[in-house]
Amino acid sequence: MSASGSSLKVLFVGESWIKHVIHMKGFDQFHSTEYEEGAQVFLDCLADAGHEVTYVRGHEISMRFPRSAQELDEFDVVVISDIGSNSFLLPDETFLRGQESPNRLELVADFVRGGGGLVKIGGYLSFTGIDGKARFGRTPLAAVLPVTMLDHDDRVEKPEGVDVTVCLPEHPVLGDTPSEWPRLLGYNQLIAKTDATTVAMVGDDPMLVTGEFGSGRSVAFASDLAPHWAPQAFLDWAHYAGLWNSILAWAAQVQTTRG
Secondary structure (H helix, E strand, O other): OOOEOOEOEEEEEEOEEEEEEEEEEOOEEEEEEEEEEOOHHHHHHHHHOOOEEEEEOHHHHHHHOOOOHHHHOOOOEEEEEOOOOHHHHOOHHHHOOOOOOOOHHHHHHHHHHOOOEEEEEOOOOOOOOHHHOOOHHHOHHHHOOOEEEOOOOOEEEEEEEEOOEEOOOOOHHHOOOOOOOOOEEEEEOEEEOOOOEEEEEEOOEEEEEEEEEOOEEEEEEOOOOOOOOOOHHHHHOOOHHHHHHHHHHHHOOOOOOOO
16 A cells, blocks of 8 residues: 555446347347446546556456455555456356465455555445345455445335435545535445444435444445436536545545545
């Protein structure tokens, strides 16, 4: 870990997907494949703030995600967004060839205990996820995240929109973010741990939770960083960049001041 000033070395993982589409036209059909990424606005905000970002896309985790503590220690913060635990736990050498391999999520947990920062962002394959497929509650990250995850599909869909209530507006994880946020369209239902701090909520559920584990820190953000749960109004919000940069700075234990 080597944070200096407000510039961070960030490892960002997830927020990419491949779609295989079947086109049905009467008697005939054909297939097409599309690749998409959902974090460009978020990544642009980090770049504009001067952070050095290494982006590991979902299909790259087996080859590119760090395989040792030494590799992880090159970063100040690890951000995991909308990618399930199987992508970390079933690298090619294990799933395809039956060989032992490092437990990447155990490495991340040790990284946090040793002083690193972890930011976990919600989505269909975050926390427990759709149909319980993300299953992070059954991984080493469960010990260092500030929330307890459900043992079943944890999505809360709110197509009508839901308001965020900021409980601790002066908490440094928010920086200068005001208490009035754009409405969100869904989130992962979580339970804040008793020794964690709930900074924002949606109804009775935590939205933004912080915690300290060993010498490090972790943050859980229950909704997404992009559509559909985070609608365009959230991406266009004047405080979108400030919120995420403050979250990363807090996780990396970088001093920030309110304006």
